[in-house]
Amino acid sequence: MSNNRDAIVIAIDGPSASGKSTVARLAAQKLGFNYVDSGSFYRGITWKALREGLDTSDSQQVVALINRIDFVCFLQDGAVEFSIDGEEPGEQIRSQPVQEHVSDIAAVPEVRVFLVNMLRETARFGSLAMEGRDIGTVVFPDSPFKYYLDADPEERARRRYNELAKKSEYNDVSEVYDSLARRDHKDTTRKAAPLQIALGAKVIDSTRMNAEQVVDVILEDIRLAGAKA
Numbered sequence: 001m002s003n004n005r006d007a008i009v010i011a012i013d014g015p016s017a018s019g020k021s022t023v024a025r026l027a028a029q030k031l032g033f034n035y036v037d038s039g040s041f042y043r044g045i046t047w048k049a050l051r052e053g054l055d056t057s058d059s060q061q062v063v064a065l066i067n068r069i070d071f072v073c074f075l076q077d078g079a080v081e082f083s084i085d086g087e088e089p090g091e092q093i094r095s096q097p098v099q100e101h102v103s104d105i106a107a108v109p110e111v112r113v114f115l116v117n118m119l120r121e122t123a124r125f126g127s128l129a130m131e132g133r134d135i136g137t138v139v140f141p142d143s144p145f146k147y148y149l150d151a152d153p154e155e156r157a158r159r160r161y162n163e164l165a166k167k168s169e170y171n172d173v174s175e176v177y178d179s180l181a182r183r184d185h186k187d188t189t190r191k192a193a194p195l196q197i198a199l200g201a202k203v204i205d206s207t208r209m210n211a212e213q214v215v216d217v218i219l220e221d222i223r224l225a226g227a228k229a
């Protein structure tokens with residue numbers, strides 16, 4: 001599946017604002033693994049498409065784009081990053097236009113095939129913690145360390161609002177709640193690789209847990225697996 005059979009893969013899926021990034025980053029840091037934010041890859045393609053003035057709802061234009069770009073992954077400070085045609089998008093992948101159009105891009109099956117291959121190949125850099133929506137179901141279904149991180153919608157909205165408060169994109173928590181509900185609906189109902197609990201994944205409800213406590217669950221699983229090996 002990957003070209004590094006010895007790499008340990010921690011696959012973390014879940015809805016928006018369930019704490020995936022914090023948990024995956026912290027787990028990677030504690031274990032000396034690489035961190036991979038798969039959503040950033042979908043955002044990167046979206047950034048490139050918008051930059052070229054493409055209509056992101058026209059899948060033919062999007063497919064032509066992925067066939068001509070040079071998408072290169074590299075390791076930086078314990079995280080897998082990428083460049084597209086020699087450029088790193090940086091924080092631009094978090095911009096409002098990218099945010100608005102990324103679900104169009106993520107719904108194109110050819111984009112998913114392209115990025116699933118890219119994401120699998122990141123295991124060549126070594127063991128990793130990867131977060132996303134289809135990591136345990138599609139990208140690394142054979143990993144013994146699959147997690148589905150969830151939290152009550154109210155708690156997720158509160159976390160995301162606190163995270164974004166400084167950027168003041170939303171007036172109150174209820175706006176964030178509505179926006180998360182729309183994204184959850186899109187992510188779970190789309191035809192291509194919808195967000196689902198992977199077979200054999202451990203479901204963690206983090207509503208009343210902090211990131212450290214969630215990471216402890218993962219570290220304990222890895223420790224036990226090591227003990228059994």
Ligand code: DC
Pocket residue numbers: 016038039040042043102103106131132133134135187
């Ligand atoms: O996690 P995020 O918000 O950065 O994800 C951005 C978008 O990409 C979101 O619409 C879901 C999609 N995505 C996906 O379809 N599959 C993944 N593995 C990761 C993200």
